[in-house]
Amino acid sequence: MKILTKQLIIFALLIAVYTLIFRAGLSYCIGHHVWILLGASSLIYSGLIFFTAFFLGKSDAQQNPFFDLGLRFHITSYLIWGAVSFGWFYLGNPHKYEHVEDILQVLIFWGFIIILHTVIFLYTRKDTIRGIRKDEIF
Amino acid sequence: MKNKKELSEQLLEAWEETHKKGQLTLWIFLALRDGPKYVSEIKAFIESNTSQTIICEEQSLYRALRKFQQVEMTGYNPGKGDGGPDRKYYFITPMGEDILDRFIERNIKLFFIPEITTLMNRKQPNKPLS
Numbered sequence: 359m360k361i362l363t364k365q366l367i368i369f370a371l372l373i374a375v376y377t378l379i380f381r382a383g384l385s386y387c388i389g390h391h392v393w394i395l396l397g398a399s400s401l402i403y404s405g406l407i408f409f410t411a412f413f414l415g416k417s418d419a420q421q422n423p424f425f426d427l428g429l430r431f432h433i434t435s436y437l438i439w440g441a442v443s444f445g446w447f448y449l450g451n452p453h454k455y456e457h458v459e460d461i462l463q464v465l466i467f468w469g470f471i472i473i474l475h476t477v478i479f480l481y482t483r484k485d486t487i488r489g490i491r492k493d494e495i496f
Numbered sequence: 497m498k499n500k501k502e503l504s505e506q507l508l509e510a511w512e513e514t515h516k517k518g519q520l521t522l523w524i525f526l527a528l529r530d531g532p533k534y535v536s537e538i539k540a541f542i543e544s545n546t547s548q549t550i551i552c553e554e555q556s557l558y559r560a561l562r563k564f565q566q567v568e569m570t571g572y573n574p575g576k577g578d579g580g581p582d583r584k585y586y587f588i589t590p591m592g593e594d595i596l597d598r599f600i601e602r603n604i605k606l607f608f609i610p611e612i613t614t615l616m617n618r619k620q621p622n623k624p625l626s
Contacts, residue, residue: 419618486576489565496521 361430365418370434372410376403377442388453407435424489427479436472440465516550523550524560525596528570528588538586561586569595
């Protein structure tokens with residue numbers, strides 16, 4: 359089973375770029391009080407992540423038939439988001455109203471969702487053989 | 497409303513469509529039991545032996561073969577292409593052979609039981625469909 363696929367690597371790189379631009383934009387918007395732009399960029403950011411995951415996930419599933427319920431993409435998003443957010447906070451140019459606790463809170467809450475996703479994945483995995491859903495092998 | 501002949505034709509096509517999807521796996525394994533082949537050869541084997549009733553895309557074959565390889569029913573060896581890049585010559589593994597044997601025993605040989613063969617060959621009296 360190949361875990362680190364081409365699609366997952368492209369996804370990770372794109373998420374890193376999107377997140378870096380988003381965090382820079384966030385700091386700018388907070389500093390200049392442009393709340394509409396902040397709202398719009400949040401929507402664009404989430405939309406980009408959704409469509410990127412949708413298309414690369416679909417291509418990944420076609421080329422790599424094993425079943426993971428999207429968990430690799432989810433964990434990758436989590437790790438990249440955390441790394442870029444901390445990176446921006448400590449090495450970038452965050453606004454003074456941005457706090458590291460906010461990043462931690464998001465990661466803790468999101469971490470619970472990751473755990474839930476993992477539990478569901480482990481539960482549904484029993485319907486697979488060698489990581490492929492039984493009804494999709496033949 | 498469609499007449500009976502049209503309806504009958506549509507139903508037959510719908511049944512065939514579903515039936516063919518399930519048949520592809522069997523035909524892939526039969527092609528590989530015939531000997532190692534690359535994807536175009538598997539496609540040609542299937543299409544010629546089914547009198548073109550099963551037409552398959554190479555992409556579908558690659559997808560299926562990747563899954564069979566993952567569950568260790570098939571494997572491949574690299575081989576020389578015709579002047580182009582190397583080809584993957586797929587083969588059926590001993591476990592694949594065993595599963596194919598048992599599948600045929602349980603599901604295909606039924607059709608050769610004399611009672612069933614008789615039933616399959618029995619034609620209904622010719623009543624034209626309106």
